[in-house]
Each structure stands twice: as C-alpha cells, then as structure tokens.
Amino acid sequence: AQSVTQPDIHITVSEGASLELRCNYSYGATPYLFWYVQSPGQGLQLLLKYFSGDTLVQGIKGFEAEFKRSQSSFNLRKPSVHWSDAAEYFCAVAVNTGFQKLVFGTGTRLLVSP
C-alpha cells in the first residue's frame, strides 16, 4: 500500500543552523511529492512540489527538497533556520487508487531554539 514515512516526530534546531527533515515514500509509480507546513491552529501551506524533471526543487521561504528515486526519499532542507520556521511539517504523496488523492506522513514538529 502507498505510504509516507516521516521518521522524526520532533526535531529541535538552533536558530541559524541548517535543517533537514526526512521523508520516505512507498509507491510503485513515479510519485508526485509535496511538502506542506502548518503553524498551530492554521491551515496547511504548500512549500514545494515535485512532479518530474530536476530532482532538486526550490520552494518558498528558502526551502528546497531533493527527490532520490533510489532511496525513495524526498527530504526537505533549509540552510539557515529562522525562529518563524517553528511549525509542523507534512510530507505528502499523490497516489492514484482509481482516483488521485494525497497521502500524508505523520508530520515532524520543528522547534527552533534561540
């Protein structure tokens, strides 16, 4: 079955340090992959997406992600974290089960320390 795994429930990063959030997917076909961010009590904001082509994709707010087919991974990175980046991050894959829908990972909560 199609699934998305985010192995880290919580991550704490110092402000100004680099960040990498892990995402692994299980899907037979070429996946459509997404990263969303959610601040407390808010909706989800799309950070970036991968459909095809260049495996390094740039997103908003200085985020980027790299698609690695051999590792079934789509990790999110940012070179320098800001306190405002503290939020919940969800990786998602669009799967076709007769009709396309998003399957979300369980999320990673990012905490930023001063």
Added chain:
Amino acid sequence: DTEVTQTPKHLVMGMTNKKSLKCEQHMGHRAMYWYKQKAKKPPELMFVYSYEKLSINESVPSRFSPECPNSSLLNLHLHALQPEDSALYLCASSLRVGDEQYFGPGTRLTVT
C-alpha cells in the same frame, strides 16, 4: 486572489444542532476537498468534488453532508454530531484532482 477562505473560524455546537461550514475559492480551481484533522495528526480526507460532482466519499458518516453549489463554493452540513467529531476541518482546492492543493485556514469545531 490566491487563497481559500473558510467560515466560521470557530464553531461550538450541541449534538442536536444543525450547522454548516463554508469554503470559497476564486482561483478557477475545479477540484475541492474536505479534510478532518485531529490534534497532532495529519489531515484525513473526507470528500472530493471534481467539477461540482462528488468524486470521493471516504466512508464518512452521513451526519456529514457535503454540497458544492458552484465551482467556487463548497459547504459541509453538520447534523447530530458526536463529541469525537470535534476537530479542525480543512477545505482545500486544486486546479484539477491530482494537482497541488491549496488549503484554507480551517474551522475549529467543538461538539458539546
């Protein structure tokens, strides 16, 4: 206009009440979605509308009744809810099903 709006922001209702959640987008998107999100969990898909027709119902109880009056508007009618239905209800839209989805801010629902 690149946003999805949802009203109300907060809703408290009793188990015998009838209420509705509203979602609107003016991006020309033809797919719209309802999700339910419990605390510390990812969103769970409830319904998908494509070109104003219900395409997916993820086995949602009949006390939740979606409606898509036109391509910009999506409603979720609520009746005889249970306390466990308390959650954040998110609406999303995309150009077509399968494209990237844009989410509204959600309605925080509390059932007493």
